[in-house]
Amino acid sequence: MDTTLRSDLAARGVAPECIETIDLVRDVLARVGDKWTVLVIAALASGPLRFTALHEQVAGISQRMLSQTLRLLTKDGLVTRTAYAEIPPRVEYTLTPLGRSLSNAVDGIVHWVQEHQAEVVQNRTKFEATHPRP
Amino acid sequence: MDTTLRSDLAARGVAPECIETIDLVRDVLARVGDKWTVLVIAALASGPLRFTALHEQVAGISQRMLSQTLRLLTKDGLVTRTAYAEIPPRVEYTLTPLGRSLSNAVDGIVHWVQEHQAEVVQNRTKFEATHPRP
DNA sequence: CTGAATCCCTGCCGATACTG
């Protein structure tokens, strides 16, 4: 846990419950900002999927990362894991209502990108043109 | 640039312009999900600030990271950098309209956290209780 | 099929020191 920021904020008299919120905001942003989480959520948005299906649907993800991502999502209550006692085993992952609501919040950023994509790309190329990196 | 995902998506026939958007969505999410960007944007939301003021306002950030973060934000056109030819030098950073619009989009996630904070925390503790990690 | 465990490499980021 990032103790540094917490103590820095506390040192300047920020209210504890406010620090908690700031901490969780950063935590959630880091989570949705990681390499795979949003892709997994997006894949689950259209309905429940089992492990292998997810592995196929989310392009390029490794088993390790899929497993880890799903465990974290399950832990936060964004995804439910249902294991059926069969042979071979079958496990289904489903987006919870909480997970859907987060997905909707993330959609806000997706829409922002869709609206401002051209502008950002243009800014980048213009910046590189005026700021030569030798 | 994550070539892997791009080729994986291309291999299954996803439209090129759609891949570009997906790429930029991940890029923006990774940016706002990094350790400092949102804090810097939040600090600039209330008005222009110079380098040192930002360094004091954003708790715990190093000069290196502040400088780097500001350069990336400037490159994308989210922040403008204005240097005054004085001694000692003075540089002001200001959020652009584009930066403000992104800030608003991120607010959606902040609100989500504020609404569902308790639920997430509760889910986590419950998960740890039912999933003992020796 | 659904993972967990291990190895290893890369890149992020903090600390420190230096410049115009």
Next chain:
DNA sequence: CAGTATCGGCAGGGATTCAG
């Protein structure tokens, strides 16, 4: 004041192997 340069730790994540 406003940065850049350099070094080093360490955590994210990919490939592979093992297990239930």
